[in-house]
Amino acid sequence: MHISASSTLAEERIVTAALLVIGDEILSGRTKDQNIGALAEHLTNVGIRLREVRVVPDDEADIVAAVDALRRRYDYLFTTGGIGPTHDDITADSIAKAFGVPIVLDERAEKILSDYYAAKGLELTPARLRMARIPSGADLIENPVSAAPGFRLGNVFVMAGVPSIMREMLQCLTPMLETGAKLLSVTIPVNRPESEIAEIFSAHQSRYRDVQMGSYPLLRDGRPASDLVLRCSDQDRLREAVDTLKAALGV
Amino acid sequence: MHISASSTLAEERIVTAALLVIGDEILSGRTKDQNIGALAEHLTNVGIRLREVRVVPDDEADIVAAVDALRRRYDYLFTTGGIGPTHDDITADSIAKAFGVPIVLDERAEKILSDYYAAKGLELTPARLRMARIPSGADLIENPVSAAPGFRLGNVFVMAGVPSIMREMLQCLTPMLETGAKLLSVTIPVNRPESEIAEIFSAHQSRYRDVQMGSYPLLRDGRPASDLVLRCSDQDRLREAVDTLKAALGV
Structure with a gap:
């Protein structure tokens, strides 16, 4: 018999999570989501129960409403998508709004981006600097692929939508998670x-x-x-x- | 320039939809969902805007709450998963509960299953007959793959979770849909x-x-x-x- 995760004490507590996938391109069918399955598998392996997933468009009111509902109901909320340099990337602003905190030009993120583009001989344009706008009080999540960081605010973890970047960020943030009884x-x-x-x-x-x-x-x-x-x-x-x-x- | 859908009048109304994916196996990561992308693409092609997706476990309270929220907010709600012969298939019961109608042994569905199993020389067991339990007042959705039908109740369309069956059911139910301005x-x-x-x-x-x-x-x-x-x-x-x-x- 193959039991697919290691033994744990039965009395360990249950840790729950939800995922919010943000992006018009998923809802139009143009892009086929790969993050739901990857996150689900990872959370199961580390001992966190994924209990709900929602997909919403790039719309601030929809994002804020979903973040508010899900972060209160589960131990952790993960989000994917909408943290790039273009005008349709509104996840950071929406998270700041949901938490009622200002969004600021984060000095740590600015340094990361500044070093990354300098090493490539590229200018840190206003569009690139937009990726250093982070809700006040957040911790950064490392992005080993393309530098622009994700972030954690309270129990919400904000990741990129590009599957290869999302998977790397997930590895980087996992040590921040409290895990529970493995199913x-x-x-x-x-x-x-x-x-x-x-x-x-x-x-x-x-x-x-x-x-x-x-x-x-x-x-x-x-x-x-x-x-x-x-x-x-x-x-x-x-x-x-x-x-x-x-x-x-x-x- | 390639424009990916045919021209329509700008003043046509917007028709909206949501999808509810039902199943523990999606949330555990064991099964990778293929239905979100397939439904999204199909709805875009016929002129319906998919505005939200949720994934919930095989839990009656979770299903009822999601069905109630989504069927009121959008023109159509589609569901996938949980309509098979085993005890964990609780979608039909949950939809009946959400609408406050009884669930009945549907004579049309019973005939479909009875003919299908007779043609294969197989008995119509109680487990197979379970797939003829349909909320009262529903229309059936044909299943050209394995007979057991889906159903439509009000603005909710209930389909199988197996991707090949879901796609056939989606083709069969499309003529029942009012479509709007194509994006x-x-x-x-x-x-x-x-x-x-x-x-x-x-x-x-x-x-x-x-x-x-x-x-x-x-x-x-x-x-x-x-x-x-x-x-x-x-x-x-x-x-x-x-x-x-x-x-x-x-x-």
Whole structure:
């Protein structure tokens, strides 16, 4: 049996998070989001439960409303998108507004950008300097790819939308996160369609109410099959639920 | 110049939509969503503006709250996921609860499933029959892939989560939709980084406030470049904004 994350104490607390994806290009279908899946996988691996995702347009009122709702409801809120040098990049201003703090030309960010462009022999234009506008009181998040930093304000972490930059920022900010009980998971592949194992599976869920059980249909070698996924933060309990389910299904 | 949708009258009304993606497997990162991008692209092509997306877990209270918020705020709400035969498929029950209507064994859906399984020489088990439980008063949405239908209740369209089935259902339900002014778009590729064209671009946005302008950074032949995207439902106005921007940028 492969258990996909290391063991933790069952009494560790649950740490929750939400993601806000900001950008007209995702909603128009022009750009296909890759950040939801990447963040979800990363948070699961470090022991944080992603509980909700929202995608909103480049509209200040929409961003402020979503930030306000999500940062209060979850331990952490992550955002992606809208922190570049052009006029449609309004995430930093929207976050400042949501927190009721001024947005300032951040000296640390200005130094980072100034060094980066100087090393390339390029001028620090007003547009480039716009990326040093950061809400007052925020910590910076390093951007090892293209310098312009993200930032953290309270429990909100603001990252770039470009997937390669977002992934690097996520690595850089992870040490700032308090993590909790990891949700361990085991997948049981079954070569029968969901509808043939649904009754056994449902009875099993009733028996193990503390283990989350989900069923995902797929084609395996061209035939309808199912992946049964069991999730629990207690390794012994998970192992028992998996063993008894396999016995009940005869797999 | 390539304009990516056909011309429409500027005075046509704006039709808006939201998408609710339902499923623990998306939030855990186990399954990477493909439906947001597919729906976004389809709606843009038929003249409906996708304004918001949410992803929530297989939790009735979360689903009901999101359905209630989104169906009131937008002309249409689409959902994906949670309509299979297993105990974790709770979308139909949650939609019935959100609308305050009973969920019933739908005779039309029962006939579809009964015919489908009979043709395969398979029994219509209670688990399979579960997929005929539909909120009272709903219209069915055809599923050409695996029979079990989706449904429409009021302005809410409920589809399967498996991407191939979702896309077929989307084709089948499109004739039920009222569509509006198409948002036309033109992409101008520029071989300069965003930070070098930001000032001209921002001035152009101020001049054409009725044209949405977004800038998307990318690497082209290994060098920082930008795609500038202009969107407007009036073709002549869009063409003018594109031509004058190209002239200003010298491209």
